Amino acid sequence: MERVHLNPLSAAAGVALAEDVAARADAHAVAPLLNCFLRELAEPVVSPGGRRVYRLRGTGRLLRVLGERRPAEPEVHADGTWHRIGHTELVKLVADELRRHTGLPNHELPAEMIDSRDTVAALLTARARATPPEDPYLRSEQCLLTGHPYHPAPKARGGGPVAAWLPYAPEAHARFPLTLLGLREDTVVEEGDTSALDAFGEAPPGYRLLPAHPWQLDLVGRELADAFADGRLVRLGTTGFDAWPTAAIRTLYVPEGAPAGDLFLKFSLDVRITNDIRRLWRHDLLKLRRTDAAASRAFATGPAAWLSDRAYRTADFAFEELAVLVRDGFQGHLLPGAAPILAAGLLEGFEGSTLGDTAWWEAYLRAVVPPALAAFADHGVVLEAHLQNTLVAVDSDGIPVQALFRDAEGVKLLPDVPREAGWERLVYTLVVNHLCELAAALAERHPGLDPWPAVRRELARHDLPEIAGLLTAPTLPGKTNLLLRWTGADGADARYLPLPNPLAG
Known part of the structure; x- marks a missing residue:
């Protein structure tokens, strides 16, 4: 049998690649887990310096993180100093806090969190040798390596072997x-x-x-x-x-x-x-x-x-x-010359994607907000208008000109659901899950740009009785995905907690 002699440089490069993949996979998995953990089970603590500090509700322990939209580098305070923890340690911390907070055990969710992180690692490895689609629309659908920004295990694939699911993974450009x-x-x-x-x-x-x-x-x-x-x-x-x-x-x-x-x-x-x-x-x-x-x-x-x-x-x-x-499909629906892009793809970014300036944002809002509100007000249709169900068609200059919505399974109808519950669901999917996330990404991309005056102006143009309350309420509804999964609630049984309302100024 002929022996295969490995080039030492190639082996070293392989190790470096594996370490890079592991670090990137941790970062992709840590951010959404921290987002929902800090939203649902922590209270902010006023503190100097560049890191945000939180007190955990279950134990009173202190946790600090770097960054806001995509929090990173979690550290726990113990024995008078801060200790950096990785994704595995974070999963253990989250599970311990959830057990104390709810009084309930759950062996499935920690495994899903680990599976989600390992899935990202497999996807990163596969993407390194995959060819992205030429179509910008398909690239926008297949770019979501982080996924839902407020879910503890957004990339879990059921715990099965990689070979079972990787051939069908959009993130691997399948x-x-x-x-x-x-x-x-x-x-x-x-x-x-x-x-x-x-x-x-x-x-x-x-x-x-x-x-x-x-x-x-x-x-x-x-x-x-x-x-x-x-x-x-x-x-x-x-x-x-x-x-x-x-x-x-x-x-x-x-x-x-x-x-x-x-x-x-x-x-x-x-x-x-x-x-x-x-x-x-x-x-x-x-x-x-x-x-x-x-x-x-x-x-x-x-x-x-x-x-x-x-x-x-x-x-x-x-x-x-x-x-x-x-x-x-798109035939018969797109405006002439317009090209569709998945809204969630704009949040994560892909080759050819853009998050423009204030004029771009105003055009985006004009395309997306009026039809979602009109469907509710005039037809009693509650769209599930989150980032993954919304497509935005752009013109040759990349300016949004049209919104396309999808997924009847997620649609609710009035009066099948009470108007108040339907409005809360629309506010969550359209404002919290969609506009808040894009607004944060826009502000990060363009320092000094305040995205919220344009949102307030767009919403104020519409004559719905609920708009005045939306623009003045101190809070907005935030879905508790972490607690939903830990307590085994039906995924469609949305439960909300109050979040600060940026529309109220």
């Missing part, structure tokens, strides 16, 4: 063909116009095409063994084109040029991502048409657009496991 199944016609359940799915291949007589996400098929394959054995399902190979995973991971973009291209497909994925197991749940699918129709009506006029979740197809014996949802 693209892959879909698995094609033949579904016996008498077992098909569908609603809406699913004809686009039939263009992906050719089903044998008596069957309909059912595209499947290969990762989901791996996860639920054993449950489908009987269906394959008795012929309710047959394998038909893969598509002749690649689909691109978006920031939502289980939602894929089929680009123009593919059969029935320029559309999105959303699949079930039996993996916990942030707060929820990401299945297409039966109760959500059954109300989809009503919710989507209401959102479509809300965006029937004006420059803003709704990407309709227009149909789904599944099997009656695996209703949730094999469901695939068909969502509009």
